[in-house]
Each structure stands twice: as C-alpha cells, then as structure tokens.
Amino acid sequence: MSQLPKQPSAGAVPTSADVARLAGVSRATVSYVLNNNSTVRISDSTRRRVREAAGELGYVPHAAARTLRAGHTRMVLLPTTNHAAGPVHHHILRELESGLRRLDYTVVQHGSPGTCADEDARAWAELRPVAVVAPVGIVPTAQGIAMLRRAGAKAVITLGPQPVDGAHALVMDQREVGSCATTHLLERGWRRIGVIMPEEPGFAAFAEPRLAGARRAAAGAGACIEPLPLRYEEESAAALALRWRTLGLDAVFAYNDDYAMLLMRALQDAGIEVPRETAVIGADDLMLGRLLRPRLSSVRMELVTAQPPADLVDRLVQHAGTEPERHDLLRARAIPRESG
Amino acid sequence: MSQLPKQPSAGAVPTSADVARLAGVSRATVSYVLNNNSTVRISDSTRRRVREAAGELGYVPHAAARTLRAGHTRMVLLPTTNHAAGPVHHHILRELESGLRRLDYTVVQHGSPGTCADEDARAWAELRPVAVVAPVGIVPTAQGIAMLRRAGAKAVITLGPQPVDGAHALVMDQREVGSCATTHLLERGWRRIGVIMPEEPGFAAFAEPRLAGARRAAAGAGACIEPLPLRYEEESAAALALRWRTLGLDAVFAYNDDYAMLLMRALQDAGIEVPRETAVIGADDLMLGRLLRPRLSSVRMELVTAQPPADLVDRLVQHAGTEPERHDLLRARAIPRESG
DNA sequence: TTGAAAGCGTTACCAA
DNA sequence: TTGGTAACGCTTTCAA
Numbered sequence: 001m002s003q004l005p006k007q008p009s010a011g012a013v014p015t016s017a018d019v020a021r022l023a024g025v026s027r028a029t030v031s032y033v034l035n036n037n038s039t040v041r042i043s044d045s046t047r048r049r050v051r052e053a054a055g056e057l058g059y060v061p062h063a064a065a066r067t068l069r070a071g072h073t074r075m076v077l078l079p080t081t082n083h084a085a086g087p088v089h090h091h092i093l094r095e096l097e098s099g100l101r102r103l104d105y106t107v108v109q110h111g112s113p114g115t116c117a118d119e120d121a122r123a124w125a126e127l128r129p130v131a132v133v134a135p136v137g138i139v140p141t142a143q144g145i146a147m148l149r150r151a152g153a154k155a156v157i158t159l160g161p162q163p164v165d166g167a168h169a170l171v172m173d174q175r176e177v178g179s180c181a182t183t184h185l186l187e188r189g190w191r192r193i194g195v196i197m198p199e200e201p202g203f204a205a206f207a208e209p210r211l212a213g214a215r216r217a218a219a220g221a222g223a224c225i226e227p228l229p230l231r232y233e234e235e236s237a238a239a240l241a242l243r244w245r246t247l248g249l250d251a252v253f254a255y256n257d258d259y260a261m262l263l264m265r266a267l268q269d270a271g272i273e274v275p276r277e278t279a280v281i282g283a284d285d286l287m288l289g290r291l292l293r294p295r296l297s298s299v300r301m302e303l304v305t306a307q308p309p310a311d312l313v314d315r316l317v318q319h320a321g322t323e324p325e326r327h328d329l330l331r332a333r334a335i336p337r338e339s340g
Numbered sequence: 341m342s343q344l345p346k347q348p349s350a351g352a353v354p355t356s357a358d359v360a361r362l363a364g365v366s367r368a369t370v371s372y373v374l375n376n377n378s379t380v381r382i383s384d385s386t387r388r389r390v391r392e393a394a395g396e397l398g399y400v401p402h403a404a405a406r407t408l409r410a411g412h413t414r415m416v417l418l419p420t421t422n423h424a425a426g427p428v429h430h431h432i433l434r435e436l437e438s439g440l441r442r443l444d445y446t447v448v449q450h451g452s453p454g455t456c457a458d459e460d461a462r463a464w465a466e467l468r469p470v471a472v473v474a475p476v477g478i479v480p481t482a483q484g485i486a487m488l489r490r491a492g493a494k495a496v497i498t499l500g501p502q503p504v505d506g507a508h509a510l511v512m513d514q515r516e517v518g519s520c521a522t523t524h525l526l527e528r529g530w531r532r533i534g535v536i537m538p539e540e541p542g543f544a545a546f547a548e549p550r551l552a553g554a555r556r557a558a559a560g561a562g563a564c565i566e567p568l569p570l571r572y573e574e575e576s577a578a579a580l581a582l583r584w585r586t587l588g589l590d591a592v593f594a595y596n597d598d599y600a601m602l603l604m605r606a607l608q609d610a611g612i613e614v615p616r617e618t619a620v621i622g623a624d625d626l627m628l629g630r631l632l633r634p635r636l637s638s639v640r641m642e643l644v645t646a647q648p649p650a651d652l653v654d655r656l657v658q659h660a661g662t663e664p665e666r667h668d669l670l671r672a673r674a675i676p677r678e679s680g
Numbered sequence: 681t682t683g684a685a686a687g688c689g690t691t692a693c694c695a696a
Numbered sequence: 697t698t699g700g701t702a703a704c705g706c707t708t709t710c711a712a
Contacts (some may be wrong), residue, residue, distance in 0.1 A: 013468075013492045015689055026699045031691055039692095041697060058490045063466040064404035064413075065689035068704045073404075080449065082434070094422070097451045106463075109420065109449035111437045123446075126403040128353075150398045152353045234630065258628070265631040288598070288628055290574065291605040355705055366683045371707055379708095381681065405705035408688045 014057040023053035030054070034061070067128065072152060075106045076313065077129040079120065079138050083202040086256065087284055088172065088301045089135075092159070092309060092329065096133065099310020105130070118144045125151035131317050133170070136160025137205050154320035157313060161209045168316055169326045170309060172301075174206050176332040178213025181253040181281050181299050182225070184334035190251035190279050191223045196259050199231045207255055210283075214253055228252070230259060237266035244272055250279065251340055257282035257289045257298055264292065264339060279340025283332075294338030304331045354397040363393035370394070374401070407468070412492060415446045416653065417469040419460065419478050423542040426596065427624055428512065428641045429475075432499070432649060432669065436473065439650020445470070458484045465491035471657050473510070476500025477545050494660035497653060501549045508656055509666045510649060512641075514546050516672040518553025521593040521621045521639050522565070524674035530591035530619050531563045536599050539571045547595055550623075554593055568592070570599060577606035584612055590619065591680055597622035597629045597638055604632065604679060619680025623672075634678030644671045 016034075020027045025046060032040050033050040053059075067073050078093060097107045108129075112120045121144030124132055132139070132148055136158050139145060145156050145166045156167040163169030178195070185193055195214050197207050211227055218225045226249060230236055244267060254260035260282030264274055274280050274294055281297040282289060289296030305312070305327070312327060356374075360367045365386060372380050373390040393399075407413050418433060437447045448469075452460045461484030464472055472479070472488055476498050479485060485496050485506045496507040503509030518535070525533055535554050537547050551567055558565045566589060570576055584607060594600035600622030604614055614620050614634055621637040622629060629636030645652070645667070652667060 013490065016691095017689080027689090028691075028699060028701090029697090032698090035691085037691090043697065046697080058487055060462060060465040060487065060491050062408070062468060062689050064407040064468065065704090066691080067404040068402070068408055068688090068706090069690040069692085071704065080437075097420075101451060107451050109451075111441060111447050111449075122400060125400040128402060128404065147398055147400065150353060151400050232627065234627075261628055261631055287572065287574075288601055291601055291632075356707095357705080367706080368684080368708080369682060372682090375707080377707090383681065386681080402705050405688090406707080408690090408704090409706045409708085411688065 013062075014059045016059065016061070018057055019050065019053045019059050022057060023049040025050060073106070073128050073130055074104065075108055075127060075129045076100050077124050077127065077132045078107060078109045079112050079124065079132070079134050080109045081112065081135040081138055081202075083135060083137050083205050084198070084200065085135065086206065087286075088303070088330070089159075092170075092172075092303060095303075096309050096313070099308050100313060103310060103314050105314075112138050117141055118147070120144070121147050124148060125153075128152050131155040131157065131313055133157045133159055133313065134167075136162060136164060139167070140164055142166050154318075155313060155316040157316065161205060163324075163326050166324060168324050170312075171326055171328050172330045173328060174209035175213030175216065176330055177283050177299050177301065178210035178215075178253065179217035180213075180332040180334050181210075181283060182214040182217035182223075184281060184297070184299075184336065185251045185253065185279060185340060186217065186221045186223055188251075188279065188340070190340070191221075192226070192249045192251070193218060193223060194226045194228045194247065194249045194252040196230050196252060196254040196263060197227050198255055198259060199229050199236075203255070210253075210255060230263065232259065232262065234262070234266070237262045238269070241266035241270035241272065244270060244278070250277075251275075252278060252280050254280060254282050257284045257286040257296060260296055260298070260339075261289060261292060264296065275338070275340040281334070281340050285335055290337070292339070296339045297337045298335045300333050300335050302331045302333065303329050305329060353402075354399045356399065356401070358397055359390065359393045359399050362397060363389040365390060413446070413468050413470055414444065415448055415467060415469045416440050417464050417467065417472045418447060418449045419452050419464065419472070419474050420449045421452065421475040421478055421542075423475060423477050423545050424538075424540065425475065426546065427626075428643065428670070429499075432510075432512075432643060435643075436649050436653070439648050440653060443650060443654050445654075452478055457481055458487070460484070461487050464488060465493070468492050471495040471497065471653055473497045473499055473653065474507075476502060476504060479507070480504055482506050494658075495653060495656040497656065501545060503664075503666050506664060508664050510652075511666055511668050512670045513668060514549035515553030515556065516670055517623050517639050517641065518550035518555075518593065519557035520553075520672040520674050521550075521623060522554040522557035522563075524621060524637070524639075524676065525591045525593065525619060525680060526557065526561045526563055528591075528619065528680065530680070531561075532566070532589045532591070533558060533563060534566045534568045534587065534589040534592040536570050536592060536594040536603060537567050538595055538599060539569050539576075543595070550593075550595060570603065572599065572602065574602070574606070577602045578609070581606035581610035581612065584610060584618070590617075591615075592618060592620050594620060594622050597624045597626040597636060600636055600638070600679075601629060601632060604636065615678070615680040621674070621680050625675055630677070632679070636679045637677045638675045640673050640675050642671045642673070643669050645669060
C-alpha cells in the first residue's frame with residue numbers, strides 16, 4: 001500500500017536508518033554526528049536534529065554491526081576459572097579490569113566450560129577479542145594460542161604460576177611463596193617441614209609449585225619436606241592432628257592462611273603446642289590470622305609491576321607480533337608473628 | 341595481475357569465503373556443512389572437503405557477523421559489581437553461569453564503570469544481550485531498564501537485596517539475615533543489641549537491609565538496636581572495644597563472620613567475656629568461625645529455588661513481556677554455637 | 681546437491 | 697555540508 005520509506009515497526013530495535021529518517025538526513029550523517037567525526041563539518045542545526053531523533057527513539061548503536069564494519073574489536077577477554085586462585089589473583093584481575101576500561105577497552109569475563117581447553121579457545125576466538133588474558137589451566141595448548149592469533153587476537157597473555165609457550169606471561173610464581181615460607185622456617189631452626197596440600201580440586205595448579213618452592217629451599221639446607229594432603233574440613237584436620245606426632249615434623253607450611261588456621265586449631269585441640277612443638281606458617285596474610293593466638297605467621301604477596309598490568313596489556317596489543325614476554329608480578333615476603 | 345579470485349592474504353583472518361574457495365564450493369555450502377543444517381542434503385564427500393578446508397585454514401566463524409545476520413544473540417550479561425556481596429552471592433553467580441552455559445547461552449560478565457547506572461546500561465545495550473542479570477546498585481533506574489528492553493533484551497533481572505520496579509527480581513532479602521540474627525539473640529534474653537555497620541564502601545547495600553531486619557525483629561520485643569560503624573581493621577575494632585562498656589550493650593550482630601571475628605577478638609582483648617558479658621553472632625557460617633573459642637554463632641544463608649536460577653532466566657527469556665516476577669532465593673537460619 | 685544473491689547495521693570513501 | 701554507496705562475514709531463500 002504505502003509508498004513511503006519503510007516504517008520502523010513498533011517492536012523492533014531502532015537503527016541508525018530510523019534515526020536518519022526521523023531527522024530527515026542520511027544514515028551517513030547520523031553516523032558522523034553520533035560519533036563526533038571531526039573530519040567532516042556538520043551544521044549545528046543538523047547535529048541537534050540528529051541528536052534529538054536518536055534520543056527520542058532511544059537509539060543505541062549495534063556493537064556487532066560496528067565490529068563487523070571496523071574489522072576488529074577492542075574487547076579484552078578475561079576467561080574466568082574455578083581454580084582456587086587466592087586474593088592476590090583476584091586483586092590483579094580487578095586491577096586489570098579497571099585499568100583496561102580506562103584505556104577504553106571492553107573488558108569481558110567469559111566463563112569456561114572447562115571440558116576442553118581448545119574448545120574454550122574456539123569459543124573465545126569467535127568473539128574476535130583483541131587480547132585474551134587467560135588463567136593458566138585454561139589455554140595451555142599452543143594449538144589454542146595459535147587459533148586465537150589467527151582469529152585476530154593481538155595478544156594472548158597467560159596469568160598464573162608458570163609461563164606457557166608461545167604466549168606472553170604474567171607470572172605469579174608460586175614457588176617463591178613456598179621457598180619464602182620454608183626459608184623462614186629454616187632460619188628459625190626447624191628442619192622437618194610438612195607442607196599442606198589441599199585436596200579440593202582446583203588447588204593443584206597453585207599448591208604444586210608452592211611445594212616445589214619449599215623443596216628447593218629445603219634442598220640446600222639438608223632439611224626434609226613432607227607433603228600432607230588435607231581437606232578443608234574440621235574432620236580432616238583433626239585426623240591429621242591425631243597422627244601428627246607419628247610424623248615427627250617440627251614445622252608446617254600450610255598452603256595458605258585458611259588451611260593454616262584450620263590446622264593450627266586442630267593441632268592445639270590435640271594438645272600440640274604451637275609454635276613450641278610445631279611451628280605453623282600460612283600465606284596470604286589474611287587479617288583473620290592476626291586474630292588467632294598465637295598470631296599466625298604468614299607469607300605476604302605483593303604485586304610488583306614496572307607498569308600497571310593494564311598498560312602492559314595495552315602495549316602488547318599495540319606492538320603485536322613481538323617475542324613472548326615474561327613479567328613476574330609477585331614478590332613474597334614472610335611476615336613473622338607468633339605461630340612460627 | 342592475477343585474474344584469479346581474491347587470495348586470502350597471509351595475515352588475514354580466514355572467512356567462510358576462504359574455506360569455500362579452498363574446498364571448491366560456495367559459501368552457502370560451507371555454512372550448511374559447518375552448521376549441520378539438516379534441511380539440506382550435502383554429499384559426504386563435499387562435507388569432508390569443507391571440513392578439511394576449515395581445519396586447514398583454522399577457520400573460526402565470526403560471532404559478530406552471525407549476530408548481525410541472525411538479528412539476535414544468546415548472550416546473557418552478568419554485570420559485575422565491586423559491592424561486597426558475600427559468599428552466597430558468589431555462589432549463585434557461579435550457579436547461574438554454569439547453568440546458563442548448559443542451556444547454550446553465552447555468559448559474559450561485564451565490569452561496570454560505576455560512574456552512572458544509565459551509562460552502564462547503554463554499554464550493555466550495545467551488545468544486544470538477550471538477558472541481563474544485574475546486581476542491585478547497577479541498574480536501578482526505569483530508564484536503563486527501558487533502554488535494555490528497546491535494545492532487544494528479553495529479560496532484565498535484578499539480583500540483590502531488593503526488587504526494582506519494572507524488572508524481574510531475584511531477591512536475596514538481607515532483612516531476613518538481620519531479623520534472624522536478632523531473633524536468635526532475643527530468644528536468649530539479650531535486649532540491648534549492637535549491629536555492626538561496615539564502613540568500607542560498597543557494603544551499604546547489604547548492611548542497611550540487615551540493620552532494618554534487626555530493627556524489625558527488635559521492635560516487637562521491646563529491645564533496642566544500636567548501629568555501630570566499624571572498619572575492617574584491628575585498630576578500629578580495638579577502639580570500639582575500648583568504649584564498649586559505655587555503650588551498655590549485651591549482644592552484637594556483627595554484619596558477617598569476618599567482622600564478628602574481628603570484633604570478638606577485640607572484645608576479648610579488652611577483657612570483655614564472650615558470651616557472658618556480650619554475645620556475638622555473625623553471618624555466612626564460615627568455617628573459620630568454628631575455629632575460634634568460643635565458637636562463633638552465625639546465620640547460615642541457603643539458596644531455596646523451586647527451579648535452578650538458570651532455568652528461571654531461560655523461562656523469562658522465552659516468555660518475554662510477562663509481568664515482572666519476584667523470586668526469593670534466600671532462607672536464613674541461625675546456627676547457635678558458643679559465642680551467643 | 682549446489683550456487684547466486686540479498687540483507688543484517690555500521691562506517692568510510694567519494695561525489696555532489 | 698551532505699548523501700549515495702559499497703563493504704565487513706554470515707545465513708538463508710530461491711533458483712538451477
């Protein structure tokens with residue numbers, strides 16, 4: 001019937017064409033105005049008409065269309081993991097997120113099915129992110145990294161205890177934590193050192209390197225290291241405490257403060273005096289550790305970065321194709337308190 | 341020079357056209373094969389050729405192009421907040437994420453500048469999500485909700501202490517927590533009850549309704565409620581403990597277990613016996629609270645859902661345009677231990 | 681069983 | 697100062 005240009009149907013999402021029609025200009029002009037394109041002069045009256053039309057229709061540009069046209073995105077993907085990562089990890093993610101947003105990136109956290117690392121990588125590649133910052137354990141394969149590269153990612157960056165071949169690495173070397181705790185215990189004369197290994201799934205990626213660090217520190221000193229599996233439950237801790245004296249240990253590095261507090265309570269309940277009979281040290285320097293008696297010694301982890309991590313990602317994106325870089329983010333320091 | 345069809349340049353991202361060229365078929369055929377389109381019969385040999393070509397090139401479809409063509413996404417946006425939300429909140433987010441992924445949605449967490457709720461809503465709208473599950477404090481305005489609707493969102497759902505007009509609500513009623521803790525204290529004969537209010541920014545959204553719940557429970561019993569600001573620092577707790585006796589309180593609901601543990605230690609250090617002189621109850625039922633002496637009483641929050649929250653979101657998406665629904669997710673229950 | 685072509689919403693180039 | 701038009705990569709309808 002109607003010979004008029006297509007009407008925007010009621011329930012449809014308004015497009016720039018709708019705005020153009022309402023303002024009586026072309027789609028190009030709408031684009032110029034709304035993007036404040038400075039290479040082109042648009043009269044103030046036109047600008048106003050376009051802005052009003054956009055406001056009236058509640059026009060919001062379509063990111064996918066823009067992406068398609070631009071040929072690239074400014075999306076940085078932060079795949080989330082259910083690996084137990086600790087407060088320092090969380091802190092750096094928050095830092096990354098706010099920093100990248102300030103640099104005008106769209107930061108998107110994307111959960112991972114976790115079934116298969118390459119499947120994950122493929123799902124991410126479909127989104128054509130300009131960069132991916134992946135927790136280790138999620139994109140371990142060179143395959144996945146290559147796929148992301150081919151899909152246009154300017155930077156693939158791993159974040160975790162170890163670097164991964166072919167990708168840039170933000171390394172939070174957990175061995176430092178273990179060796180720092182162990183050195184602290186050795187300096188105080190303890191020689192037979194237990195290392196708590198959480199049995200909960202997802203802790204291995206952090207616990208193993210902490211153990212390795214403890215071993216490294218002990219090796220030079222002729223001390224011995226004994227891994228001790230523990231679940232985060234009172235029963236598990238009580239059972240361990242019950243057979244504690246048969247282990248013949250004089251100190252324990254308890255993976256982190258949570259496990260340390262759990263174990264220390266169980267030891268005390270079993271009549272084992274801390275630190276006289278067994279010294280205990282945790283990690284993460286939680287406030288709560290300071291509330292126990294004896295106060296819990298701990299390992300504090302600090303972020304040491306020449307430049308903020310977000311700036312680093314930005315640089316890697318802008319100078320793509322350079323050799324994989326490694327950046328160590330963690331400095332560990334023992335905080336002696338009363339428990340060991 | 342060459343009259344051949346366009347060659348895929350070396351550094352470029354392979355497209356379905358490249359796959360078609362390599363396999364010697366049309367783009368349409370590529371699409372049929374890779375999407376397992378069953379309305380069309382493709383010979384096995386062609387299928388194989390296409391699959392091999394795709395594999396060889398490392399072809400990954402372009403989500404934005406697909407979205408544009410389809411006219412809609414299957415993206416559920418979970419804006420992240422820096423509001424301190426507690427373990428139950430985290431748990432439900434993880435549940436939502438895994439559940440939605442099973443339902444074949446693309447789950448994306450998107451950080452919020454936090455400057456202005458409507459700016460946030462606009463940024464989300466550009467992504468054309470099919471649903472948004474927003475923590476309260478992020479999309480409070482009817483304006484933002486309308487914008488998301490216009491941008492094609494089938495469901496806008498808030499997740500937090502209170503429902504918000506015009507959106508579906510997953511309500512985690514914090515007043516229940518406060519009233520539950522207070523009732524517990526009242527039943528044990530305490531009448532002058534302090535309520536710890538964290539001073540850290542971002543806690544207000546949760547602390548205020550907990551206080552309101554405490555007030556409500558106290559009102560009927562002729563008890564009095566005294567809000568007590570506290571920073572999560574030993575000094576702040578010590579200062580509060582120092583003037584504790586001047587407050588004339590006989591019990592305290594400490595917002596959560598973290599604050600409860602901090603305060604309880606400070607009270608004990610100031611020579612105030614718990615629970616004889618002052619009863620203490622926290623919330624969240626953390627493992628660590630059980631390790632203190634006296635063991636910390638707490639309020640446990642459980643998720644009660646007729647159907648998993650992800651299924652609920654799915655239903656709201658599929659039956660869009662229905663009246664806003666309210667679903668209460670939280671059931672609170674006092675866990676009496678030794679501290680009060 | 682396969683191919684040609686249209687069109688999704690945007691932006692950029694070129695012409696007017 | 698503004699408008700026409702082509703192109704981004706994909707899916708789908710229609711035609712062969």
